[in-house]
Amino acid sequence: MTATRFDVVVIGAGPGGYVAAIRAAQLGLSVACIDRRDTLGGTCLNVGCIPSKALLHSSELYEEASHDFAQHGIKVEGVALDLRKMMARKDKVVGELTKGIAFLLRKNKVTFIQGSARITGAGAVEVTAPDGKGTPLACGSVVIATGSESTPLPGIEVDEQRIVTSTGALALAAVPAHLVVIGAGYIGLELGTAWRRLGAKVTVVEFLDRILPTMDGEVAREFQKILVRQGIVFRLGTKVTAAKARKGSVDLTLEAAAGGAAEALTCDAVLVAVGRRPFTDGLGLEELGITRDNRGRVTVNGRFETSVPGIYAIGDVIAGPMLAHKASDEGVIVAEVIAGQSGHIDYDLVPGVVYTAPEVASVGRTEEQLKADGVPYRVGRFPFAANARAKATGNTDGFVKVLAHAESNRVLGVHIIGPDAGTLIAEAALVMEFGGAAEDIARTSHAHPSLNEAVREAALAVGPGAIHI
Numbered sequence: 057m058t059a060t061r062f063d064v065v066v067i068g069a070g071p072g073g074y075v076a077a078i079r080a081a082q083l084g085l086s087v088a089c090i091d092r093r094d095t096l097g098g099t100c101l102n103v104g105c106i107p108s109k110a111l112l113h114s115s116e117l118y119e120e121a122s123h124d125f126a127q128h129g130i131k132v133e134g135v136a137l138d139l140r141k142m143m144a145r146k147d148k149v150v151g152e153l154t155k156g157i158a159f160l161l162r163k164n165k166v167t168f169i170q171g172s173a174r175i176t177g178a179g180a181v182e183v184t185a186p187d188g189k190g191t192p193l194a195c196g197s198v199v200i201a202t203g204s205e206s207t208p209l210p211g212i213e214v215d216e217q218r219i220v221t222s223t224g225a226l227a228l229a230a231v232p233a234h235l236v237v238i239g240a241g242y243i244g245l246e247l248g249t250a251w252r253r254l255g256a257k258v259t260v261v262e263f264l265d266r267i268l269p270t271m272d273g274e275v276a277r278e279f280q281k282i283l284v285r286q287g288i289v290f291r292l293g294t295k296v297t298a299a300k301a302r303k304g305s306v307d308l309t310l311e312a313a314a315g316g317a318a319e320a321l322t323c324d325a326v327l328v329a330v331g332r333r334p335f336t337d338g339l340g341l342e343e344l345g346i347t348r349d350n351r352g353r354v355t356v357n358g359r360f361e362t363s364v365p366g367i368y369a370i371g372d373v374i375a376g377p378m379l380a381h382k383a384s385d386e387g388v389i390v391a392e393v394i395a396g397q398s399g400h401i402d403y404d405l406v407p408g409v410v411y412t413a414p415e416v417a418s419v420g421r422t423e424e425q426l427k428a429d430g431v432p433y434r435v436g437r438f439p440f441a442a443n444a445r446a447k448a449t450g451n452t453d454g455f456v457k458v459l460a461h462a463e464s465n466r467v468l469g470v471h472i473i474g475p476d477a478g479t480l481i482a483e484a485a486l487v488m489e490f491g492g493a494a495e496d497i498a499r500t501s502h503a504h505p506s507l508n509e510a511v512r513e514a515a516l517a518v519g520p521g522a523i524h525i
């Protein structure tokens with residue numbers, strides 16, 4: 057069979073792949089985008105960012121209606137959970153957004169082919185459709201954007217019913233009476249909170265002696281206190297050594313991280329959320345001699361080109377934070393590189409957001425990193441309890457922390473725990489992208505009453521001092 061020819065074949069239609077495909081098409085290249093799924097958007101839209109945020113929001117509304125409206129003088133009686141409807145809404149949101157990506161690909165004349173792709177040589181890709189039919193493609197460049205999968209824990213068999221990954225945890229048929237979450241990272245804390253709000257007792261078992269290991273320590277400690285107040289139980293410095301699903305329950309064996317006596321714990325469901333690993337199965341990387349690092353991530357140079365010329369890789373499958381916007385940023389750059397242009401991403405300035413309530417958001421260096429690197433810095437903090445808007449809405453937990461260079465005043469890191477932290481962090485990222493100083497934030501007019509004023513006050517606190525505290 058003669059191979060259909062494209063300038064670029066992108067393998068994977070997640071936020072890395074579909075963005076690379078659209079940008080390449082905008083730059084005048086003919087593009088095919090391949091995905092095994094019949095819906096577009098990859099992990100992020102189908103089983104990641106979007107369904108989790110839909111469930112987080114619905115569960116937050118349920119909790120507010122159940123417990124918080126009364127403080128506002130709103131009487132609501134008989135609040136009840138309709139989990140099937142909540143899940144159906146989440147699925148509808150996902151359906152609409154994945155169809156939106158299909159529309160965008162059509163609009164940009166990107167050819168979508170459903171099937172599993174295998175790279176058979178430089179400029180040659182074989183796609184096997186779900187019915188087993190093979191289609192050969194020829195191309196100038198290949199972009200690997202195959203993403204990641206949940207990292208398994210040895211000795212624990214996931215059945216996606218009682219012992220689940222995030223995918224199963226986004227689709228439980230009933231609220232578990234007791235959910236044990238293994239891993240106090242992004243997924244464990246987001247989905248743990250969602251199920252707690254819906255009525256589950258949630259115990260989080262974490263190997264390290266702290267939660268959210270990549271975030272600023274002070275913020276993580278404050279976050280843990282808030283989560284404990286909300287009812288989450290933490291078992292830090294602890295590991296799960298075995299999990300056995302029974303009819304209606306799961307038997308767990310726990311042990312101190314450093315080793316010690318085994319402890320038994322029975323619960324109704326277990327969420328394994330100990331990280332994600334790059335997914336490269338069936339791509340043919342070994343045969344092609346494409347190199348990977350010791351964590352299985354495809355290695356690339358500054359142009360996102362792998363060890364084989366003409367084959368590129370982006371997103372979760374390469375090193376760096378496993379975040380949708382990082383994958384998309386790389387997607388734009390790789391398309392521009394293939395089209396003969398150039399692009400740049402500063403990994404220090406990729407924000408991270410945990411979408412709990414309150415949200416946790418971070419960009420740049422943490423205080424621990426600055427100390428370790430011996431960088432002289434000054435800290436400015438401002439609590440949301442002193443912010444008028446937060447007071448008006450009743451969301452006063454948390455604070456903004458600005459870290460600036462002690463001599464130049466340049467902003468090196470901003471860490472926020474509080475209402476809408478995920479939106480507030482964009483201001484910090486932009487200032488840092490321009491190499492701005494804390495004084496630049498402090499001297500910029502901020503609308504009143506707004507949550508952003510807390511960012512300004514924290515920036516003021518780096519220098520002469522905040523006004524409202």
Ligand code: FAD
Nearest residue numbers: 068070072092098099100104105173203371372378379380
């Ligand atoms: P993916 O989105 O994983 O896409 C890869 C695609 O490649 C998949 O659709 C797969 O089917 C396809 N594929 C793989 N191999 C082949 C093959 N051989 N042939 C054809 N197709 C193939 N990030 C955020 O920034 N914000 C969030 O709020 C957020 N929430 C998350 C919540 C959860 C529960 C999870 C699991 C992740 C979340 N993430 C979030 C992370 C985010 O989903 C990933 O960082 C992002 O999806 C990575 O994009 P990608 O394009 O590299 O890969």
Ligand code: NAI
Nearest residue numbers: 239240241242243244261262263329330331332378409410
């Ligand atoms: P994670 O890396 O965020 O957290 C994993 C946690 O598990 C860590 O705290 C780690 O110390 C702990 N851990 C590892 N092994 C363990 C063990 N054996 N026992 C107990 N604890 C153990 O990984 P997570 O939560 O699975 O999420 C994967 C990735 O997906 C995230 O790192 C993030 O990149 C992305 N994501 C992003 C979201 C967002 O942007 N809001 C939301 C969800 C996921």
